[in-house]
Amino acid sequence: MQQLLNIAHYEVVHIFKDRILFLVVFVVPFIYASLLGMIYASSILQQVPLAIVDLDHSAESRAVVSAFENSNDFRVIPSVDTYAELEQGMKNGTVRAGVVIPEDYSQSLSQHRLTQILTVYDGSNLIYGYNTRRYFQLVLNTFSAEHTAAYLGGLGMSKQEIKSVMDSVSVTMQVWYNPNYSYSTFIFPGLIIIILHQIGLLGIGLTITREKERNTWLQYLCAAVPQWKIFMGKALPYFIVNFFNYGLLLWLAARFINVKLEGSLALILLLGLLFNIIITSLGFVISLYAPNSLQVSRYLMLLSVPLFFIAGYTWPGTHMPVLLYGLGKLMPFTWMAEGLRLVTLKDLGANYLAITIIIMSCMAAFTSFLAVTFTKRRNPAAEGGLVVNSGSTYPKKNFLN
Template sequence: MIKSLMLRELTYLWRDRGLRRILLLGSLVGLVLFYATYSAQVLRDIPTAVVDLDRSAASRELVQKLGQAENLKLVAFPGSYQEAQELLKRGQVIVAVVIPEHYGKNVALGRQTNVYMAIDGSNEIYATNATTAALTVAGTISANAGVKALLSRGFDPQQARDAYLGVDIREEPWFNPTLNYAYFLVLALILNVWQQCCTLAAATNIIGETGRPSWLQFKLAGTSKWTLFVSKSVVHICVFMLMILPIYFICFGLLDIPLNCNWAVFLLFTLLFAVALHSVGTLASSFARNAVDSTRFGMIIALPSFIISGYTWPLEAMPASIQHAAKLLPQTWFFQGLNYFTFKNPGWPFMRQYFLALGIIALICYSAAALITSRK
C-alpha cells in the first residue's frame, strides 16, 4: 500500500509541469545566475577620480600610489571638486580623492595636511571595499611622510622607521582569507532558491488531497491518513534531496566552494532541514482552504525567511521580536549552521543545537498538521 501511494505521489509531481520545472530547474538556473554574478569573487578596479590641486612631486607620488592600490582604478582626473562631485552623482566614479594646494609643501615641512576622500555610500558593498583600499593607501602615505619628517630632523633611517612604525598591526582574515564573495554568498543564495521551491511543493501536501475527489476514495478504501501522508511526505523529501545533490556536487566539486566538515554529517544536516522545511509546508497546507491559499502561505514563509535568518545581517542586530520569530523557522537554524559547516566546523558539541532545533520544529509542525487534518 505504502509503495503504491509513493509511486502515485511521484507520478503526480512529475505530471505537474509547473511544479516539475520549479523543482528541477529553479535551483540550477539560480546556481548559474548567482555564480556568474559573483564570479569576480573580490571587487577590484573600483572607479576612482583624483583632483590634484597641488601638482607637486609629492602629490604626483600620492596619485601614483593610488593608482597602484589593488582595488582602485584611476579613471578620471577632474580639475575641481565640483567636477568630481558630478562624476560621483552620475555614478561614473565611486571614489573621489582631492589633494589640496600646498600638499607637497606641508609634507616637506612635516606639517599635518588633509587629503579629502569622498566615497559613494549608496552601494554598501562598493563603499566598504573602496574605504578599505583608500585607508590602506592613506596609511602607507602617512607612514612614509612620518619617516621622512624624522629623517629631516637627523634621525638614522632605521631609527626613524622603528620610531614611527613601532606598532605594526597586521590583520589576517580567518576562514575566508581572500574575503571571497562567491564563497560567502553563492551557496547560500542557491540554497535559498532551493528552500523556496521545496516550501511551495510541501505546501501542496495536504490541500492537494483534500481538494481532490480521490480523498473520498481513500476514506472509503480504509486508507489511514497517517499512511497516506507519510507516503507523500517521504516522496517529497526524497525529491528535495535529489534536487540538492547535483547542486552540492557543482558547488563543492567544480566551483571549489569550501566545505570544512564531513560530507556525511553535512548531508544529514541538509536532510534534517528538508524534513523540517517539509513539516512547515505541510502545516501551511493543513489550514489552507484551497491550493491558492496554500501557495500564498508557502510564499509568505519562504520569501522573507532568508532575510531574517541572520546569514547576511547579524541576528543580534535585529529587533527582539524579529529575533524570536526567526528562531521559529528552520531556515534560520539551517543558514546559521551552514556558515559554521562550510567555513569553521566547530564540532558536534556546538553543532548539535542546530540539529536539535530542526528536529523539534519538524516534530511540532507535523504534530500540529496532523491534529488540524484529523478534524477535517
C-alpha cells in the same frame, strides 16, 4: 480604446475584490520596504565583538587595548586571555575579530625594533570581514600616529631616526575561514537552502489542496488508513527528491562554482535530513489547512523575501531589531543556513553544532507530530470564504464591445 479601458476596469474590480491580491499589489511592497528598512536601519556595522590577547601586560600594551576600547567600531569581549580562547570564540561566533599583542612588545618599542601586532577577523561573513578590516586600519593608524607624535614631542631627531620610530610597530592581518573574500562562498549556500526551502514547501504544500480541488480528498478521509500512512505516502516522494536536490546542488556548487564546502559529510547530511523533515512536515500541514492551491502559492511567495533577510544570513541578526532577530530564530531556515555555514566554511565538529542540531530536531519532531495527528473529520466549506481567483464571476456580454 474603449475595449482597453473595459479590460483594465474589469481587472481593477477583481484586484479590489480579491483581498489577497489587493494586499500583494498595494500593501506588500510597503511591508517589504519597511521590513528591510528595519533590518538595515543601523546602516553601519559597528560594535564588532573583539577579543584582545595581551601577552605583554605592560603600560605600552595597555595603551593598545585602550585604543580599541575607546573605538565605537569595536566591542571588546572580556576574559579572553589566550590565543586558544580567541580561536574558540571565533569558532562559536561570540568573537568576530581578534588582536594578539606579543610578549616582547614594550621591549621592542624601547629598542626601536620592529614588533608585530597580529590582527585576525572572521571572513565567513563578508559584512563583518570588510568592515572589520577597515576598522582595524583606522584604529591602528591613529594609534601609531599618536604614539609617534608623543615620542617625538620636543625631540630634535634626524629623518632616519624619525623613520625608525614610525616603522617600529607593524600589523599583520589574517582572514580566517574565507581568506579570498569569495562572494559565492559567502552567499551561495544560503541561496541553495532558500531554494530548497521554497520548492520543498510548494511541492508538498500542493498535495492536499490538489485533492480538495478535485474532490478526491474525501476518499482519504473515509478510508481505513491511519493518518501517519497518509502523511508518509504523500510526503515520501517529495522528501526523497528534495534530499537528492540538496546533495546535488551542494556538489554542483563545490565542483563548478568553487564554493568552499569542507567539514564532516555526516554533519552535512544530518543537517539536510533534519531540514528536509521539517520542510516536508510543515508543507503537509500547510496543505491540510489551506483552502486551495492558489493560496498556498501566494503565501509562500510572500514569505520567501522576508524569510531570507530576517534569518541574519546576509546582515548580522545581532544588529537587527530584537523583535526581528527573535522572529528569525523561529525559522528553520535560520538554523539550517547557519549550521551549514559552521560545518562547510569553518569546518567545525558536532560539539559546536549541538544547539543547532537539538533545535532542528525539536522542530522536526513538532512539525512531524502536527502532520500525523490531523483530524480526519471533513469540515464544510465556509460560505463566502477565500476562493480561487475570486470565484466564477465573468464580465458582462458587452465586455469587449
